[in-house]
Amino acid sequence: MQVTLAHPRELGDAEISRWRALQESDTAFDNPFLSPEFTLTVGELRDAVRVAVIHDGPEIVGFFPFERHPLGIGKPVAAGLTDAQGMIYAKDLEIDPFKLLRKCGLSVYEFDHLVIGQPLLGATYETYPSPVIDLSDGYGPYTEFLRANSGKTYKTTLAKERKLGREAGEVRHEFAITDPGPLHTLLNWKTDQYRRTGRTDRFSHRWIVELVERLQATRGESFAGVLDMVYVGDRPVAGHFGVRTRTTLAGWFPAYDTAFAKYSPGLIQHLAMAEKAAAAGIELIDMGRGAKEYKEKLKTGELTVAEGRLARPGLPAGVHWMMRVPARRARATVLAHPVLHRTADKALKTYGRLRARMAG
Template identity: 80%
Template sequence: MGELRDVVRVAVIYDGPEIVGFFPFERHPLGIGKPVAAGLTDAQGLVHAKDVEIDPMRLIKECGLSVYEFDHLVGGQPLLNARAERHPSPIIDLREGWEPYTETLKKQSGKTYKSTLAKSRKLQREMGTLRHDYATSDLAPLRTLLNWKTDQYRRTGRTDRFAHKWIVELVERLLATRTETFAGVLDMVYVDDRPVAGHFGVRTRTTLAGWFPAYDTAFAKYSPGLIHHLAMAERAAADGIQIIDMGRGQKEYKDKLKNGQLEVAEGRVARAGVAAGVHWMMRVPVRKTRATVMANPVLLKTADKALKTYGRLRTVLQG
C-alpha cells in the first residue's frame, strides 16, 4: 500500500530501547487518520507486544492525527474504547479439520449443505465437469472475477471499488505476492473450462481473509457461490488454513457457512479540536443512522430494495 498511496504511514512504538509495536495508518487532510486500505481491510489496529500499555491519545498525537477512525478494529486493541460499537465477524473455523467442520455444518445448516451438494451434482450433469483451481497466480481469471464483482456492485446499487485504479493495482500486486506467511489467494471453480465462481483474498500461514467473492450470474440457479465456498474451504484446510474470516456484514451465505465468529469494533479515537469536531459532524451521525438501519430487518430490507432499484436504473441509463 505504501508503494501505491503516499498517505500510508507506519509508526514504530518504543518502550525505552525496545520496539514494542507498530501502528499502520493513513494520514489524510486535517489530521484525519484511517486504517491502511480502509474499506478493504477486515482486521485493523496495532501490532504490539502482549500486555504492553499504550496511551491511545498520545499515540495519535505523536502520529500527527486529530482523529483515528476504524470500522474493523480487532478486539483487545489499545485503541478500543467504551463508545465503540461491537460487531460480529463470522468465520469458518477449520482448526479441527475439514471433516469436523462438515459434520457441524450438517447439524446447523443441514438443508443448505445437502442442497449445495445436490446442485453441484446437477451442475455437472447439465453443464460438464467441475474443476477447482486453488491459489492460482493467473491474471486472466482475476480479471474475470473483478468484472463479476463490478457487475454485482452496479446491479445492487453499491459503489464500484474497482473504479479506483489503486485497488485494482493492489489486488494484482497481492496476487503476485507468494510467501509462507503472506500471499494473495485467487481460486476459481470452472465447468468445462468456463469460470463459474471465484474468490480473491489474502492469507497468513493459518488465516484466509475473505475479500472479493463473486460468480457468473448465468449459473445463479446452481448456487455457485456456495459450491465455490465449500470447495475453497476444503482446499484451504488441506493447505493448513485454520480460519477463514468472511468479514463483518450480514450476508445469507455467511450465516449458512459460519461455525464461529470474531468480534470487531467501529468508532474513533479523537483529540479535542476543530478538526475532530468537523469529522464528528461529517461521519458519526451517518454511521449511527447506518447502524440503526442494519439492526432493523424491515429498514434493512427496504434500503436493500431501494439500492437494487437504483442499481437497475443506473445500469439502464449507462447502457
C-alpha cells in the same frame, strides 16, 4: 514511549521481522490485513500510508499502520477495504492512545473493523460480529458441523453441484491460481455485482485493481494472495480472491457468473475453497463483518470487531464528528433493523437497475 513515523518503504528488514514476530505471538493479530506485507503493498500505491514504530527503550514493542488525511484525520490502511484493523504490539503493552495520536500528528482515528482489545478503542465504539469458518480440525469435521447445523443448505449445495455437472459439464476447482487472467474475470463479475446492487464500484479505482494484482503475485510463507475458481469445463463459474497468513484466510472478494445463479455457485465455491484451504494449512476463514445469508449458512462461529473513533479535543475532531458520526449511526441503525435493512437493500438494487438501464 518513543514513536518514530515512517513510510512503509522506509522500514528495514529488522523492523519487518519484528512486526511479523509480534503478529505471530498473539492469535488476536492472526489476520493478513494486519501483516506487514499488506501495509507494504498498499504503501507502494498510497502516499498517505504511515507506520508508527513504537519503542520502549531500545526495543520495538509495537507498530501502528494508518493513513493520514487532511485535518489530521487518521484511517486504517486501505480504509473501506479491510476486515481487520489496528495496532500490532507486545503483550501487556501499556500505552496512552491519545499520546499516540498526538505523536502521529492525528486529531482523530476512525475505524470500522478494529480488533477488540486494542488500546485504540477509546470509549466511543460499537461492536459487530465477523462470521468465521473454523477448520482447525480439518475439512471433515467442518462438514459434520454443517450437516448438524445447516443440513439443508449443505445437502442442497451438493445436489446443485451434481446437477451443474450433469447439465453444464465437469465441475472442477483450482486453488491458489497464479495466472492473472482469471483474477480479472472475477473482478469483472464483482464490478457487475456492485452496479447491479446499487453499490459503489470499488474497482473503478485503478489503485485498488493494482493492489489486488500485486497481492495475487505475493507468495510468501507467512503471507500470500489466494485466488480460487470453480470451472465448468474451461468456463469459470465462481471465484474468490483473498489474502492469507500461515493459518488464516481472509474472505475478501467473492463473485460468480450470474448465468449460473440457479446452481448457487457461490456456495459451491465456498465449500470447495474451505476444503482446499484446510489441506493448505488454513485453520480459520474470516468471512468479514456484514450480514449476508451465505455467511450465516456457512459459519461455525464469530469474532468481534469494533466501529467508532478515537479523538483528541479540538476543532478538527469537532468537524469530523459533524461530517461522519451522525451518518455512521444512521447506517448502523438501518443495518441492525431487519425491515429497514431489507428496504434499503431493495432500494439500492432498484437504483442499480435504473443506473444500468441509463448507462445502456
